[in-house]
Amino acid sequence: MTQVDIDALREKYAAERMKRLRPDGNDQYLRVSGRLSHYLEDPYTPVADRPPRFDHVSVAVIGAGFAGLLTAARLKEVGIRDVRLIDKAGDVGGTWYWNRYPGAQCDTASFVYMPLLEETSHMPSEKYAHGPEILEHCRRIAEAYDLFDGALFHTEVTGLRFDETDARWTVTTSRGDAFTAQYVVLGTGPLHVPKLPGIPGIESFEGHSFHTSRWDYDYTGGSALGEPMDRLSDKRVAIIGTGATSVQCVPPLARSCRELFVFQRTPSSVDTRNNAPTDPEWFKQMATTGWQRRWMENFAATQTGRMPDEDLVQDGWTDLAHRIRERIMAIPPDELTAEAMMDAFEESDYEKMEEIRARIDAIVEDGATANDLKAWYRQLCKRPCFHDEYLQAFNAATTHLVDTDGAGVERIDESGVVVAGRHYDVDCIIFASGFEVGTPFWRRAGFDMVGRGGITLSGHWADGMRTMHGIHTHGFPNAFIVQITHGANLLSNVPHNLSESANTIASILDHAARGGFSRVEVTEEAERQWMDRLRSGVTFLGSADCTPGYYNNEGQPEGRDGDSFRGYPMGAVAYFEYIEQWRSDGAFDGLRFSR
Secondary structure, eight states, X not given: OOOOOHHHHHHHHHHHHHHHOOTTGGGGEEESOGGGGGGGOOSSSOOOOOOOOOOEEEEEEEOOSHHHHHHHHHHHHTTOOOEEEEXXXXXXXXXXXXXXXXXXXXXXXXXXXXXXXXXXXXXXXXXXXXXXXXXXXXXXXXXXXXXSTTOBOSOOEEEEEEETTTTEEEEEETTSOEEEEEEEXXXXXXXXXXXXXXXXXTTXXXXXXXXXXXXXXXXXXXXXXXXXXXXXXXXXXXXXXOSHHHHHHHHHHHHHOSEEEEEESSOOOEEOOOOOBOXXXXXXXXXXXXXXXXXXXXXXXXXXXXXXXXXXXXXXXXXXXXXXXXXXXXXXXXXXXXXXXXXXXXXXXXXXXXXXXXXXXXXXXXXXXXXXXXXXXXXXXXXXEEOSSHHXXXXXXXXXXXXXXXXXXXXXXXXXXXXXXXEEEOSEEEEOOOBOOSXXXXXXXXXXXEOGGGOBHHHHTTTSOOOBTTTBOXXXXXXXXXXXXXXXXXXXXHHHHHHHHHHHHHHHHHHHHHHTOOEEEEOHHHHHHHHHHHHTXXXXXXXXXXXXXXXXXXXXXXXXXXXXXXXXXXXHHHXXXXXXXXXXXXXXXXXXXXX
């Protein structure tokens, strides 16, 4: 067992956090608009001309990523045939349409992460599937459920307005569409609006630049399928950001560039991934009826501390849970207090992070670089990363880690990047700065809904997000939101949350169709009671003592809408159990159906 000096680590964590605290929080990032709009252009699919639509559909699903695909598929299963997908991308896939950077993979096991595997009879090729396979699986879902029929791609919704007389929504778009839908589903998700760091001079760079979600293979050469990026062999490349995206794309960049400069403000924790191809014989024996639901439930239970008898996934997410459980089980019954359990959690986390830091020393040859790559915070303060080539990439003589000691890049000029007064000449800058997460829902969606009586969603949520189950909002009949907050809030496997929401929405619309109802809305009292229940627990993961990041609003939890980050106070598994019972008993308590 690793020996840990907890007092010393607490001091180190606090000191490293203080280096990175900024008064501007989320405002440190630039919205990609105006003169920066070229970072939004779709490099993957040409925009096809089409006439505008002025028709009517039963359900309009805004967003064709996992949220939209899952919901549309479940609606098709209950007999609702007229379902239209709408997305600003050129195809289905959502985040996986945009994230085609080299090395992209899921960091949660494919068997629980990729939705509808059993329904589509697909076997993931490896434990952690690569991006092209996940995108192809999204297309497989759309084909299996006829979701391409009537879908509108390269189309941004610009307005949603509820017509109280006809109990339907009018949908307007950037392509001149103005059609109606009886129901609308918002599956817009948080990971599709790229953001840029607010670095002085970012617009002055005269070399080439792009965001990782718009990877420019015309410039780099290669492809998302893994071909070498041969056009970088004479290029000096800077990548700004060392989060989950950078951890995956740095290794192939390191193999391709003349020189690679990795600019780091805060290191990620990078544990082993241990990826492996799927054994077809094992999969054939394992994949009995209901297998994926069992795996999802097992992963959620193991990772959140329920601890079933068997850990089916066995990965870095569940490892910490095992450690915590072992420490708690070792506490004598007469000493088992809430404080003792929290101490067990803290000690387990410190021990795990010490092992992750020791792994860096064992792999990275240069001592100074190894020290700079060490993460000094609890493992779940930021999204954990898992990779077997990232650390090794820094052993290449042509790969340079430029650690900013928490300060970030000082400025960018016409020829490169400046850190602490030192200038780095580069030919290309790649921004691995992620997506907007903590910004208002309607800003990320790109439109504001207008519900019953002319109320806007931004107005209804002016004092904080209010929903029931994260799905229903009072004043917005026949509208459903697919998201993780106000429900299970299970960050380690987001598709599990989306799957449960999709099942719930399909059950509600099936009930409405069978009963001849044309309108469904959550009552004001039910919404209030749900929010009261959520507020009885703690908000999200964003502990005040965590290093800044999108998990805690860049270290400023007191300055955000805490209600937007809440989950079910009894935990993810308890929520999944609750919502299954809620939709199965047929009462749909809290909803009002009418004709």
